[in-house]
Amino acid sequence: MLNDQEFVQESLITNLYYLRTLREYCARIQVSFPLKFEEYRKKSEELAKRCESIGSRLINLSDGYIPESILESGIFTTPYTLEAELLTEKLFDIDINTDLTREELNIKPGSNTPTEEVVLEIENINREIITLANDFVEFATNISTDMKDQELFAFYYKSLNNYMIEEIKVYIYNLERLNQKSGLNPSFVSDLEYWSNSFLYGISTFIRGEIDPVYIDIFNEAYNFSEEFKNIALEYENVVLTPENQKNMTKNSLELARRFKTFLESLMDKLLKKEIYFISAPITKDNALTAVNFFIFNLLRNQEIEKNL
Secondary structure, three states: OHHHHHHHHHHHHHHHHHHHHHHHHHHHHHOOOOOHHHHHHHHHHHHHHHHHHHHHHHHHHHOOOOOOOHHOOOOOOOOOOHHHHHHHHHOOOOOOOOHHHHHHHOOOOOOOOOOOHHHHHHHHHHHHHHHHHHHHHHHHHHHHHHOOOOOOOOOHHHHHHHHHHHHHHHHHHHHHHOOOOOOHHHHHHHHHHHHHHHHHHHHHHHHHHHHHHOOOHHHHHHHHHHHHHHHHHHHHHOOOOOHHHHHHHHHHHHHHHHHHHHHHHHHHHHOOOOOOOOOOOOHHHHHHHHHHHHHHHHHHHHHHHOOOH
């Protein structure tokens, strides 16, 4: 059972990570449809603005509740985020509220005990985001159906749409868990690690599909990472779950995730220096980097949980 301090801190961390991811997904949809599908573009923009509005309220509530080590972990923003957002605005002529990124970078660290009013406000925001996230899942599910029926075309893979849906469902599950004040348990930890490896398998596969194939070294490295993530996800599916096996899989996942993080950082560095070219918006790769940072953050926390088992 989470106490008030744990509930507020966990809710803020979860929302500041996932809400930015949800906003990036909305932007990805917005820039990926031909002009004839204007209603989809407008709907994705509307959902993105709802993300930004709630995100602004969360940032205003965050001062003094998130430890400095977490603020500096790269799970909310990276050294590349602001530049990637500005470049995406320039290339696609869309409005991304970059002020939110500047405000996130100035959140004051701390581990304060929240007041009852703050706890109630966070509970209300969690419920509001659950509604928003469910709206996105319904929207993205309709997109998948229309793409399958060849009623709709998007400049991204249909399977990517399915990955977006599954990640936001995990977000909804986490918020429902938090509003019930439930902590983490070993079964959920294992499930989350399996899902995260599967999701990073998807990210590495999409990188391979979006990089200009003239950069054969990047193409091959992305392929190698996709195979490693696929194999470790299969291991989670098939292994007999024991405390020792869980510790070994967490350790192996952490080693792989750290190498993938280095790879993504090199991609962002080259992208912003105009050395490589992707057929996707720059913020999509920065979002991939926050995703692997978030996985590393959770793996390190899981190791602490496993020590106490």
